[in-house]
Amino acid sequence: MRLDPELVAKAEAVRALLAEGLEALAPLGVETAPLRQALMDLEGPFLLVVAGEFNSGKSSLLNALLGAPLLREGVTPTTDKIQLIAYGEGTEALGEDLVLVRFPHELLKTLRFVDTPGTNAVIRRHQALTEAFLPRADLILFTTSADRPYAESERRFLELIRSWGKKVVLVVNKADLLNEAEKEEVRAFVLEKARETLGLVPPVFLVSARTGEGLAELEAKIREVLRHEAARLKLSSPLGVLQRLLEEGQDRLSAERERLLAEAERCRTLDALLKRHLRQTQEEFAGRKARLAQVFAEIEERGERWFKEHVRLGRILDLLNASRVQKSFESEVIRDAEERLVLELTDALAWIGRRERDLLASALDLIKTARPVEAAEEGDLKARLQEALARFSPEAEAAFVQGRVEAALKATALAEAGAVGLGALIALLLHGLAADVTGLTAGLAAAILGLSVLPRRREAALRAFKRRLAAIREELEAALEKALAEELEKSAERFRVLYRPDCERIQGALEALEAKVERLRALDDEAKRLRANLEDG
Numbered sequence: 347m348r349l350d351p352e353l354v355a356k357a358e359a360v361r362a363l364l365a366e367g368l369e370a371l372a373p374l375g376v377e378t379a380p381l382r383q384a385l386m387d388l389e390g391p392f393l394l395v396v397a398g399e400f401n402s403g404k405s406s407l408l409n410a411l412l413g414a415p416l417l418r419e420g421v422t423p424t425t426d427k428i429q430l431i432a433y434g435e436g437t438e439a440l441g442e443d444l445v446l447v448r449f450p451h452e453l454l455k456t457l458r459f460v461d462t463p464g465t466n467a468v469i470r471r472h473q474a475l476t477e478a479f480l481p482r483a484d485l486i487l488f489t490t491s492a493d494r495p496y497a498e499s500e501r502r503f504l505e506l507i508r509s510w511g512k513k514v515v516l517v518v519n520k521a522d523l524l525n526e527a528e529k530e531e532v533r534a535f536v537l538e539k540a541r542e543t544l545g546l547v548p549p550v551f552l553v554s555a556r557t558g559e560g561l562a563e564l565e566a567k568i569r570e571v572l573r574h575e576a577a578r579l580k581l582s583s584p585l586g587v588l589q590r591l592l593e594e595g596q597d598r599l600s601a602e603r604e605r606l607l608a609e610a611e612r613c614r615t616l617d618a619l620l621k622r623h624l625r626q627t628q629e630e631f632a633g634r635k636a637r638l639a640q641v642f643a644e645i646e647e648r649g650e651r652w653f654k655e656h657v658r659l660g661r662i663l664d665l666l667n668a669s670r671v672q673k674s675f676e677s678e679v680i681r682d683a684e685e686r687l688v689l690e691l692t693d694a695l696a697w698i699g700r701r702e703r704d705l706l707a708s709a710l711d712l713i714k715t716a717r718p719v720e721a722a723e724e725g726d727l728k729a730r731l732q733e734a735l736a737r738f739s740p741e742a743e744a745a746f747v748q749g750r751v752e753a754a755l756k757a758t759a760l761a762e763a764g765a766v767g768l769g770a771l772i773a774l775l776l777h778g779l780a781a782d783v784t785g786l787t788a789g790l791a792a793a794i795l796g797l798s799v800l801p802r803r804r805e806a807a808l809r810a811f812k813r814r815l816a817a818i819r820e821e822l823e824a825a826l827e828k829a830l831a832e833e834l835e836k837s838a839e840r841f842r843v844l845y846r847p848d849c850e851r852i853q854g855a856l857e858a859l860e861a862k863v864e865r866l867r868a869l870d871d872e873a874k875r876l877r878a879n880l881e882d883g
């Protein structure tokens with residue numbers, strides 16, 4: 347490798363980029379061993395890897411190129427280790443699957459040949475060994491045999507080679523088995539197929555390891571590559587590895603994004619569930635308000651009858667007896683209104699409590715039936731919902747809401763201090779109504795004694811009674827509405843805290859993920875730029 351300063355600078359840039367890639371990829375769970383190896387190989391010799399299907403004559407080809415029977419040849423799958431061939435003497439095992447074969451051939455001073463186990467043999471381990479070594483190659487001699495050039499399995503293998511961004515020289519071995527016309531046919535066929543797979547036309551050599559045919563041309567090509575391209579290939583080879591792993595990293599991030607989006611979808615579903623719940627609760631509440639209104643309508647109706655019956659000239663003296671008027675009003679008009687109102691209200695409050703419980707239960711159902719996203723995190727929310735459900739007591743909740751209604755009523759102008767409990771408060775309001783009527787009718791009776799304006803005065807008194815009744819009704823409804831609104835807000839918040847942390851975490855994770863995607867993309871752009879730069883130089 348020439349050591350001109352420009353190249354040294356490029357090598358530094360490559361090394362820095364590889365290190366950065368390593369740092370970005372490792373946390374993504376991408377297998378970064380090839381990249382770490384590539385970093386180490388930057389210092390090492392040029393690796394020319396001979397790869398191809400078993401029996402295509404890889405070992406024979408290397409033996410022929412080096413002019414010595416260094417490597418075992420055979421008709422069955424033969425080579426079972428990666429064999430590094432370096433300058434020197436003597437053979438040495440470098441590991442279980444790696445052998446260093448030394449030979450004092452001058453070519454080996456500038457490169458190392460690598461003989462690999464054949465692919466597509468019944469021995470799967472051979473294929474795995476070779477595939478694992480591919481990323482280290484600076485140049486690949488892809489050997490195929492003239493008697494079965496470019497099989498489907500070879501296409502797949504060549505695609506794998508391409509995915510690592512390797513430069514390939516195609517070698518069709520055993521050319522001695524073909525006549526001249528067949529050779530041209532095979533060459534054209536292989537060229538066309540290789541172009542389809544690689545997207546470019548690689549150099550193709552028809553050779554015979556047996557007869558030596560075409561070997562000189564192949565060797566010349568190797569020397570030419572070494573002379574003109576070795577430095578560039580040596581640097582762009584690890585960039586190819588980086589790019590391939592970056593792609594893998596992007597795939598992982600995409601899968602992760604899918605998963606997160608599915609989870610985010612669940613957040614939206616829960617939001618929608620809550621919204622629907624709030625709307626439905628409001629709607630059903632309208633029905634409950636109508637039932638309260640019914641009780642008031644009945645009081646009013648009875649009140650009208652009572653006025654007609656009792657506020658008459660014939661009964662004018664009765665009207666002066668305040669306590670009798672009050673008793674009569676209470677027994678005929680108010681009647682069981684207090685119990686019924688308390689019943690309706692208590693029922694409404696218990697219903698608010700049950701509604702929240704229903705909300706939790708539907709959320710739990712939703713989570714249970716949702717397609718399994720990430721079991722662990724889903725289990726977490728499920729557990730929280732379950733716990734909230736278990737802790738939740740509609741009765742306690744109703745009692746709590748009741749307290750709010752009472753507080754709201756106590757704060758109104760109609761209520762008088764000292765009353766404890768919803769029943770007492772309502773009784774106070776209604777009995778106040780009776781007391782009003784007493785005063786009303788007494789005044790009325792006094793004013794009209796001897797006069798014949800009774801019907802008009804009676805109508806005025808009835809109107810006053812209705813106004814007062816409507817005011818009580820409004821107070822009650824307003825108190826209940828206020829309690830409901832507060833309760834709904836509280837319940838919504840209680841519900842949201844169950845899943846909002848998850849949703850925020852998901853949102854955060856999605857943002858972090860996009861940042862990683864961006865980083866990998868930037869690294870890839872930089873790898874591309876450096877490679878283009880190497881091509882130019």
Ligand SMILES: Nc1nc2c(ncn2[C@@H]2O[C@H](COP(=O)(O)OP(=O)(O)OP(=O)(O)O)[C@@H](O)[C@H]2O)c(=O)[nH]1
Pocket residue numbers: 399400401402403404405406407418419420421422423424425426462463464465519520521522523553554555556557
């Ligand atoms: N006719 C002919 N036979 C050859 C040629 N080169 C190799 N062979 C024969 O093909 C067979 C396989 O040769 P190897 O060199 O072992 O092939 P390989 O690709 O290394 O095989 P594996 O190590 O199993 O992957 C042997 O029987 C060789 O004698 C050639 O150029 N012409």
Ligand SMILES: [Mg+2]
Pocket residue numbers: 404405406418419424425461462463464
């Ligand atoms: Mg072999």
